Amino acid sequence: MSSVEKKSIDLASQEMLQKAQEENIKTAWDRLESQEPQCGFGKLGVCCTVCDMGPCRVDPFGEGAQTGVCGAGADTIAARNLARKVAVGGSAHSDHGRDVAHTLSLASQVHTHGKSKTHTHDYEILDLEKLKSLALEFGVNIDQSKEQIAKELSKKLLEEFGKQEGELTFCKRAPKKRQEIWKKLGITPRGIDREVVELLHTTTMGMDNDYKNLVTSSMRGALSDGWGGSMIATEVQDIMLGSPVPIRGKVNLGVLKENYVNILVHGHEPVLSEMAVKAVQDPELIALAKKLGAEGINLAGICCTANEILMRNGIPVAGNFLQQELAIITGAVELMMVDVQCIMPALHEVTSCFHTKLVTTSPKARFPGVQHIEFETKNAYEIAKQIIKIGVENFANRNKSRVNIPKHEVDLVAGFTKEGVSKMLGGVYRPSYRPLNEAIIAGKIRGLAGVVGCNNPKQTHDHFHTTLVKELIKNDVLVLQTGCSAIACAKQGLLVPEAAKLYAGKGLLEICEAVGIPPVLHLGSCVDNSRILVAASQVIAEGGLGEDLSDIPAAGCAPEWMSEKAITIGFYFVASGVYTIFGSSPFATLGSPNLTNYLTKELEQVVGGRFEFCDDPLEMAQLMIAHIDKKRAALKLKAWG
Numbered sequence: 257m258s259s260v261e262k263k264s265i266d267l268a269s270q271e272m273l274q275k276a277q278e279e280n281i282k283t284a285w286d287r288l289e290s291q292e293p294q295c296g297f298g299k300l301g302v303c304c305t306v307c308d309m310g311p312c313r314v315d316p317f318g319e320g321a322q323t324g325v326c327g328a329g330a331d332t333i334a335a336r337n338l339a340r341k342v343a344v345g346g347s348a349h350s351d352h353g354r355d356v357a358h359t360l361s362l363a364s365q366v367h368t369h370g371k372s373k374t375h376t377h378d379y380e381i382l383d384l385e386k387l388k389s390l391a392l393e394f395g396v397n398i399d400q401s402k403e404q405i406a407k408e409l410s411k412k413l414l415e416e417f418g419k420q421e422g423e424l425t426f427c428k429r430a431p432k433k434r435q436e437i438w439k440k441l442g443i444t445p446r447g448i449d450r451e452v453v454e455l456l457h458t459t460t461m462g463m464d465n466d467y468k469n470l471v472t473s474s475m476r477g478a479l480s481d482g483w484g485g486s487m488i489a490t491e492v493q494d495i496m497l498g499s500p501v502p503i504r505g506k507v508n509l510g511v512l513k514e515n516y517v518n519i520l521v522h523g524h525e526p527v528l529s530e531m532a533v534k535a536v537q538d539p540e541l542i543a544l545a546k547k548l549g550a551e552g553i554n555l556a557g558i559c560c561t562a563n564e565i566l567m568r569n570g571i572p573v574a575g576n577f578l579q580q581e582l583a584i585i586t587g588a589v590e591l592m593m594v595d596v597q598c599i600m601p602a603l604h605e606v607t608s609c610f611h612t613k614l615v616t617t618s619p620k621a622r623f624p625g626v627q628h629i630e631f632e633t634k635n636a637y638e639i640a641k642q643i644i645k646i647g648v649e650n651f652a653n654r655n656k657s658r659v660n661i662p663k664h665e666v667d668l669v670a671g672f673t674k675e676g677v678s679k680m681l682g683g684v685y686r687p688s689y690r691p692l693n694e695a696i697i698a699g700k701i702r703g704l705a706g707v708v709g710c711n712n713p714k715q716t717h718d719h720f721h722t723t724l725v726k727e728l729i730k731n732d733v734l735v736l737q738t739g740c741s742a743i744a745c746a747k748q749g750l751l752v753p754e755a756a757k758l759y760a761g762k763g764l765l766e767i768c769e770a771v772g773i774p775p776v777l778h779l780g781s782c783v784d785n786s787r788i789l790v791a792a793s794q795v796i797a798e799g800g801l802g803e804d805l806s807d808i809p810a811a812g813c814a815p816e817w818m819s820e821k822a823i824t825i826g827f828y829f830v831a832s833g834v835y836t837i838f839g840s841s842p843f844a845t846l847g848s849p850n851l852t853n854y855l856t857k858e859l860e861q862v863v864g865g866r867f868e869f870c871d872d873p874l875e876m877a878q879l880m881i882a883h884i885d886k887k888r889a890a891l892k893l894k895a896w897g
C-alpha cells in the first residue's frame with residue numbers, strides 16, 4: 257500500500273495527497289506525523305492545567321505522583337477534562353443556534369409603506385407551516401401575521417438560552433419515559449447558557465471531584481445542546497431557509513470545474529452561504545466572470561456548510577473535513593469563504609501556495625493576515641456579492657499549469673428530515689412512521705443506526721465510515737447520517753437509491769425499493785443530529801417499539817471523530833438512551849480506568865445508554881448489530897433473517 261493509500265481510501269484525495277507530496281505542501285497528515293509521539297499524559301487524560309499550581313500529571317504506571325498539587329487524582333482530572341470538552345462542544349452548536357434565532361428576529365422586521373411591506377433584512381420566512389407548528393409548541397398565537405409570529409417566537413427561542421429555572425421547551429418532544437428518567441437523575445436541561453456555565457464552573461479548581469457526578473453534569477450540559485441549541489438551529493434554519501426535501505446532488509473534488517470561477521464555502525452556519533447561493537447567480541457577477549475568460553461561476557461546499565446548501569439547493573459538495581486543504585491543492589479554487597468551526601488554521605498557509613483567496617466572515621473566527629469581510633444580516637446579499645466578486649476577479653490570477661482537478665464526482669440524494677421521512681413512508685396526506693415501525697417489527701429492517709461525525713488523520717480517511725456503513729446495510733440496518741460521515745459515504749456511492757441493490761440486505765432492499773429511498777439517509781449537518789432525536793421520538797410515539805428511546809433497536813457511532821462537538825453529541829445521545837460507539841481514541845479517559853468503566857459499562861444501568869470505544873469498523877458494526885438484536889429480543893420482536 258502506498259503512503260497516500262494509507263492516508264485515504266478516497267481516490268480524489270489520494271491524487272491531491274500525491275500532488276501535495278510532490279510540491280512539498282504540508283497537510284494535516286504531515287503535521288500529525290511531526291507531532292508523533294503525541295503526549296502520553298494528554299492521550300490518557302491525566303494532564304491538568306486547571307490552575308497555576310500545575311500543570312500536574314498523574315503517573316499512569318502507579319510509580320510516580322498519583323495526584324496533582326491540590327490532591328486531584330486521575331479520576332477527577334480525566335472526568336474534568338472530559339466535562340470541559342462537552343461544555344465547549346455544546347457552546348459551539350448552541351451559539352450557532354442563538355445566531356440563527358437572532359436572525360429570525362431580524363427577519364421578522366418589516367417596513368410598511370401604505371399597503372406594501374418590505375423586509376428590512378435579506379431573510380424571509382420560507383416554511384410557514386413549520387413556523388406555525390413551532391409557534392404552537394412555544395405558546396405563540398398563530399392568528400397573526402407571519403412577521404409577528406416570527407417576532408414573538410424568536411423572543412421565546414432566545415429566552416431558552418438564558419432560562420434560569422424550569423426545562424427547555426423541546427424536552428417535551430422526548431418520550432414521557434425519557435423525560436421521567438431525566439427528572440429522576442436531575443439532568444433535565446434548563447437554559448443552555450446556564451448549563452454550559454454551570455458545567456464549566458464544576459470543573460474549576462476545588463470544585464467537583466466525584467467523577468460520576470461530573471459525568472452527570474456533562475450529560476445535562478450536553479442535553480441542553482441536543483434538545484436545545486442544536487435543535488433551535490435546525491428548526492429555525494428550516495423556517496428561514498426552507499425545510500429540505502430529497503434532492504439530488506454531486507460530491508467530491510471533481511465537482512470543481514476547470515473553466516469556471518470556483519468558489520468554496522466552508523464552516524457551519526448557512527445564513528451567509530445561502531446568500532452566496534443567490535449571489536453566484538447575479539447576472540453582473542456572471543458577466544464579469546465571462547469577461548475574464550471563465551464560462552461562469554461554480555459554487556461548492558466543504559464540511560457542514562456544504563451539507564446545509566446541498567440539502568436546500570442541491571449545491572455540490574467538494575469534500576469533507578480532511579479535504580479542505582486538498583480542495584485548495586487542486587489549484588482551481590479562486591476563493592474560499594469560511595464562517596465558523598472546523599476551519600483549519602493551516603488553510604492560510606495552503607492558500608498562500610496558490611492564487612486562492614481566503615476570506616473570513618465571522619468576528620468569532622478570525623485568522624491573522626487573512627482578509628476579513630464581516631457578515632452582517634442586514635446587508636447579507638451585498639456582502640456575499642462583494643466576497644464572490646473578489647473570487648471572480650481572482651480568476652485572472654489562476655495559474656492554469658498548476659490546475660489538477662481529480663475526475664471523481666459521485667451522485668447522491670440528500671435532504672431527508674423527520675417530516676420528509678414520515679411523508680415518504682406514509683404519504684403526503686397521512687404522513688406517518690407506521691410503515692417504518694412495521695418494517696422493524698416484521699424484521700425487514702433489523703434496526704436503525706446513526707453514523708455521524710468527522711474525519712481524523714489518525715485513521716485512514718473515510719475508511720471507517722464507509723466500511724462500517726456497508727456492513728450495517730448489508731445486515732438490513734437502515735442508516736441515518738449527518739456531517740462529514742454522510743459526505744464520506746456519499747463519495748462511495750451509498751447515498752443513492754440504486755445503492756440498495758448493490759449493498760443492502762434483502763429486507764432493507766425491499767423497503768428501499770418500495771419507498772424509493774437510499775439505504776443510507778442524509779439528514780444534514782452536525783446540528784441536524786437533533787433531527788435524529790426527534791425522528792426517534794416519533795418512532796416511539798407511533799407505537800410497537802417500546803416506551804423509551806433506549807427501547808428502539810438502534811445504535812449510534814462516530815467512527816472517525818475528532819471534534820469536541822462530537823463528544824457533546826455522543827453525550828446527548830447516550831443521555832437520551834442510545835448505545836454509542838466512538839472510533840479512533842477513547843476521549844482521553846483511559847488514564848482513569850474507573851471513569852472508562854463508568855462510561856462504557858455502568859452508565860447503561862443509570863441512563864439506558866452507554867459509550868463503547870472501538871477502533872475497527874467491522875467490529876463496530878458487529879457491536880452495533882449485537883446491541884440492535886438485544887433490543888429486538890427485549891421487545892420480543894421476530895428474530896431478524
Ligand code: SF4
Binds near residue numbers: 304305307309328
Ligand atoms: Fe494541579 Fe489540581 Fe491545579 Fe489541576 S487543579 S493544575 S491537578 S493543582
Ligand code: MSK
Binds near residue numbers: 738
Ligand atoms: S463539519 S464537527 S468535522 S462532522 Fe460539522 Fe465535519 Fe466533524 Fe466538523
